Amino acid sequence: MTLRLRERHVMRIVLAVVTATILAGITSGCARNRPPELAPPAVTTWQANEVTLAFGTLQRTAISLNGIVRCDQAVPPVCEPLLSDGNTRAVIDVVEDAVLTLRAVPDGWLVTANAALSRLVQRLSADGQAKLSAYIGMVRAVVEGL
Amino acid sequence: MNPLLQIVQQLLPIFMSAYTRFTTKHPGVAPTLEDLRAELIANGDVILAEGAAWKAANPESGT
Numbered sequence A: 001m002t003l004r005l006r007e008r009h010v011m012r013i014v015l016a017v018v019t020a021t022i023l024a025g026i027t028s029g030c031a032r033n034r035p036p037e038l039a040p041p042a043v044t045t046w047q048a049n050e051v052t053l054a055f056g057t058l059q060r061t062a063i064s065l066n067g068i069v070r071c072d073q074a075v076p077p078v079c080e081p082l083l084s085d086g087n088t089r090a091v092i093d094v095v096e097d098a099v100l101t102l103r104a105v106p107d108g109w110l111v112t113a114n115a116a117l118s119r120l121v122q123r124l125s126a127d128g129q130a131k132l133s134a135y136i137g138m139v140r141a142v143v144e145g146l
Numbered sequence B: 001m002n003p004l005l006q007i008v009q010q011l012l013p014i015f016m017s018a019y020t021r022f023t024t025k026h027p028g029v030a031p032t033l034e035d036l037r038a039e040l041i042a043n044g045d046v047i048l049a050e051g052a053a054w055k056a057a058n059p060e061s062g063t
Helices: A002-029 A040-066 A085-104 A106-123 A126-145 B003-023 B033-057
Strands: A069-071 A079-081
Touching (some): A085 A126
């Protein structure tokens, strides 16, 4: 009974985090309108910034999911983070490289973003890919929409 | 309906309203390249700091 309640509580937290993250994506990283009348160099810098924000949202999501601990129903219960430390570290490493490259070479935002997403998928375990697929899709949507 | 979904439904218009206000804050005013560059660096700094903080709190095991 206690475990069931705990499981429901964890599911509520998961739902809250997922909802908050999606809303954070909408309000910070996704599909902001491009400011009017930007000169071409400013356009690429703006696009690089949008991609940076999207990767930031992805990283924040990974860290949040890593902070949620889920326990099974065994006695004693075995508990583990919703997103493993290894997968979280993979996201942070890839996002760090992407942010530094976007900052150094804003003009290359498209190549940088696509390369980072490919590398991330390669580094994530199957479980990590499944848990983060919606958020990786969100970054792809931002990149393709710019 | 799930109470959480009800809360989300109630909050969504507020978030969308804030988003709309955010994107139309400076209509017709184009930021300079320097402004955008500074924003890119500032946003990057925040993201790098968040990643570094997580790594500091979760050091990689030596095994």
